[in-house]
Amino acid sequence: MNTQLKTWIKGWLSHLTFWRTVAITIFVLGLYATVVRFAQGLGAATNLSDEFPWGLWIGFDVLVGVGLAAGGFVLAATVHVFHLERYKPIARPTILTAFLGYMLVVVALMFDLGLPYRIWHPLVMWNPHSVMFEVAWCVMLYTAVLALEFSPLVFERFGWVKPLRIVRAVFVPLVIVGVLLSTLHQSSLGTLYVIASDKLHGLWYTPLLPVFFFISAIAGGLAMTIFESFMSRRAFGRRLETELLDGLARAAVVVLALYTLLKVEDLMGRGVLGLVFTVTPESTMFWGEMALGAILPMILFAIPQVRRNETGMFLAAVLTVVGFIVNRLNVAITGMAASSGVLYIPSWMEFTVTIAIFTAGFVLFGLAVEHLAIYPVEELPEPITTRDRTVPLYLGGTLPKGVLIPLWALFAVGALLVASSIRNADAEARIRQQSEVATAPTAQPDEAAPELKLPAPFAFAPAEESPGVVTFDHRSHVDAGAPECAACHRNLFSLLEPGKPLEGDLSYERVHEGDLCYSCHNGDEASAVDDACESCHK
Amino acid sequence: MKPAILTDVTKCVGCEACVWACKEINELPTIVPRTRLSAETWTVVEKRHGLNVRRQCMHCLEPACASVCPVGALRKTAEGPVVYDASKCIGCRYCMIGCPFKIPKYDWNTPLPTVKKCILCFEKRLAKGLQPACTAACPSGATIFGDRDALIAEARERIRAHPERYIDHVYGLEEAGGTSVLYLSSMPFAALGFNTEAQSSPYPALTWAVLSKLPNVVSVGGVLLLGFWWLTKRKEVLEKVRNGETTLEEARRENPHLFGETTLEEARRENPHLFGETK
Structure with missing residues (x-):
């Protein structure tokens, strides 16, 4: 008995790779945070407050999660509406990512909603004037559409011919409905903030928020698809669809250029271009988002040599994805900080839940690839070359070091600037408060107390x-x-x-x-x- | 009558009778700090530069909170108060983001939280013909209840009679498109912590400007997408025909929706006047 147990433990431990240990640790911590969240309430688990009611779970899990899953509708439209059939090989994994993404967004919402068991209420209690109502319906319907778009893989796996035929028959209308629903809710996530005109910082607040959210979701979705292809190669030994990624990258150039142009025009149109050139925590974050997350990858993607270079491609995709994430966090957190009057930094439990949800996404993706025909079967994995294995992509790969060092240096400088400006802003705010008290006219004491x-x-x-x-x-x-x-x-x-x-x-x-x-x-x-x-x- | 409250900051003695009356009628916990609005304190008397400033829900004429609530838990009643139905609330807290006056507060420390704010004693007093608890309890007349138009007239009259005492502004007259709670002050409202950046038109119009366009986006977008699908699909099929992978007849039979009813020859025969003599 004892020896049996020992062999069992040994066998189990031998399966415990580094990343599995990390994943298990994350899930255990996440479980603890979950118990605290649901047993004691949002206050015990998060740093949310009356001053800052929406934090990391909305900013990252929902806004970023939905946005980065945009690749799903972009590729579905490309392949099934615009008939660019050559993109078919990457459509399936992208739709799978989108489906998983939306499921996880719903999971995140269950954490953030005060009364998650009432998540169905918008179905029967209507308020068409509410953006949130519209988002709720669109996300729900789109998740259903994604499930149907994804269902052929499951039907194929189990050889269910009849349901497969039904889904195939309605596939095109389904995709069109999916594209429309995505257009609506991707933009509506931006519309959520259109009513917060006194609260959201001028660098991000604009009546055009829905337009910016929509365009950036397309850019983020394209970049995420490229990024995923690299990840899939690493994890599953997949061949890179270089020509297809090249096409996505060129599309991203157009989308990023359009975004940048509109952004400049919008800032000028609202007469707040000056905010960009005043040094504040907000402007620093804005530069990080625009310069490093939109303009730089746009330039990189536009250069054919970079597109032909795996590291260049990977880097530009990562920059776009990070730029997208920073943009959403800027709207949800940076831009709302000044008006809230408090400094919101997510609690470790908020971070843990977020990381655990994303880890779950990775694990589910891996399981799906293992059990379903996500990738066309006839393709054999390309043997991984020694170069790929020894030089991690993110540390240099094939791009000359001369390009990478300044890039990482730029990141470091940006991070330092942000850190220092946050402290400055804190001090400034304190001084402003004190001087306000000092200079404000004092009320004239009443000659006689009013008669009660x-x-x-x-x-x-x-x-x-x-x-x-x-x-x-x-x-x-x-x-x-x-x-x-x-x-x-x-x-x-x-x-x-x-x-x-x-x-x-x-x-x-x-x-x-x-x-x-x-x-x-x-x-x-x-x-x-x-x-x-x-x-x-x- | 449009029920409203006029709070004259210069008359408030800071006795907090309104605060305690509010807690009494709404059965709120009494052992909590009363320095600012919270889930346990729906009206509060803030000390600002020597003045006592009573804060509470502004009961906007067109409230942002009611417009943003996805399930209609917050609602502007026909009578005036902005009320809350806890049984509908899902806890998204969009009302807290939407409110320009930062009024709705949340139960952060319970597993089943709800939104908390002043509801102008809608059911417990207004419905019975009584004025709200806070104004009923005020001993100094600093906060009074009445018809909005009458209170506006009263406020203007006070400013006219004592221009040295008041700044010439009735807060709430135009802010957020007008509110049911109005304020008079001897100091600029910005110094008292009021949102002086509030726009003078109703906030719900901001998001409605976007939402009202969505039916157009759906219909135009749907037609465009279908059109693109039709064009590209047809192009694809014709490409196959051109490459000799299939014949036109076969393609026509398989995709009747991509092609017309007749062939060119037929059309030509039937409508000779529409075509030239030569091919």
């Missing part, structure tokens, strides 16, 4: 042995200059139903030793009740 409208004096019906009638008068109990209603009205007497606690018996004990007059007139807070009868009984 107080209830009329109330005479208690005297008990039999009472030495005289007691009359309660607010005026002798209230300091007109600094009234403290709460002293008596907090627990003792109702503010809204006068006389309520005086119902029932007004015994000697209750008045003189109990919860009425005595609760203040106890010799401590006010003169004791038994000092002088005639001061009250008159």
Whole structure:
């Protein structure tokens, strides 16, 4: 028995590669965070607050997650609507990524929604004026469309001919509906912020947010498809579809150029171009997003030598994806920071849940590739060359070091700038607050305190042995200059139903030793009740 | 009558009777700090530069929160108050993003949280013909309840009678397209922590400008996509014919939707006046 157990553990441990250990650690931490989130509420697990109600889970898991899955509708349209059939080999993995992406977005929403078990409410409780309502419907319908677009793979796997024929028959309308739904909700994620005109920083706030979200989703989706191809080669030993990636890269150039042009025009049109050239945390992040995440990859993708170069291609794709992520986080977090008045930094549990959800995506993708015909079968994996194995792509690969070193240096400088400007902004805000207090005109104290409208004096019906009638008068109990209603009205007497606690018996004990007059007139807070009868009984 | 509240900051003595009345009627926890609005404190008296500033939900005439709520949990009643139906709420917190006055607050520390804000005592008092608890409790007349138009007239009259006492602005008259809660002050509202950048038109119009275009996007986009599909599919089929992979007749039979009903020869025979004599 003991030896059996030992062999079992040994066998299990031998399967425990480095990345599996990492994944298991992430899932264990994620599980802990999940328990805290659902047992104790959002406050215990996140750094969200009344000032900052939307954080990493909305900014990254939802905005980035949905955006990077845009490759799904872009390639579905390319292959099935525009009949560019040569892109077919990469359409399936992209649609799979999109499907998994949307499923995981829904999982993330279950974490972020306060009452996740009511996620179906928008189905039956309608408010067509709400962007969120529209997003909810579109995401739900599109996830269904993606499931159907993806379903042939499952039907093929199990040899179910009839459902396969049905899905094939409606495939084109299905794709068109999917493209329309994607257009709607990709843009609507931007529209969500159109109502936050006083809150979102001028570098990102524009009535054109839906247009920018849509265009950048296409760019992000294209870049993500290129990135995934590299990842698939690494993980599954797949051949790179170099010619196809070249086509995607050229499309990305056009999309990124259009985005940049519109962005400049929009900033000029709103007269806020100056914000770009003032050094603030916002402008630093904006430059990071635009220069490194849009303009630089656009230039790289435009150069044929770079497109022919694997490292160049990979780098440009990564830059675009990172630029896209930074853009969404800028809208959701950087741009909302100043108006919120607080510095929101996600809690470790927020990070953990996000990372765990993405890890789950990787694992599910791997399982799908293993069990379903994601990649055309006739293709045999190209043997991985020694060069690929020894020189990691991200450290240089085939691109000359002369290009890479300045690039990484640029990243480092950018990171430093962001870090320092955040601290500066903090200090600035503090100074601004202090000077505001100092320079603000002080209110003129009123010549005389306003006369308070107080209830009329109330005479208690005297008990039999009472030495005289007691009359309660607010005026002798209230300091007109600094009234403290709460002293008596907090627990003792109702503010809204006068006389309520005086119902029932007004015994000697209750008045003189109990919860009425005595609760203040106890010799401590006010003169004791038994000092002088005639001061009250008159 | 459009129910409204006028709060005259210069008259407030800071007694917090409104705060306690609010807690009493809404059965809110009493042992919490009362320095700012929270899930437990729906109205608060803030100390700003020596003034007592009572804050509460502004009850916009066209509220952003009600417009952004995906399930209609927040709703502008015909009577005026912006009310909340906790049984509908999914907890997306878009109302907190949308509100230009940062009013809705959230239960961050419970597993089943809801949104919390002033509802102008809609069911508990207004429906019974009573004024809200806060204005009923105010001993100094700093915050009063009445018809919005009458209160606007009153506010203007106070400014006219005491121009030295008030700055010439009724906050809430135009902010966010008008609110049911109005303010008078002796100091600029910006110094009191009010959103002075608020636009004077209703906020829901911002997103509606986009949403109202979506039916067009869908119909035009749908037609365009179908058109592209038709054109490219036809081109693809004709390409196959040209390459000799299939015959025109076969392609025609397989894809009747891509081609017309008649052949060119037929059309020519039937409509000789539409075609020239030669080929």
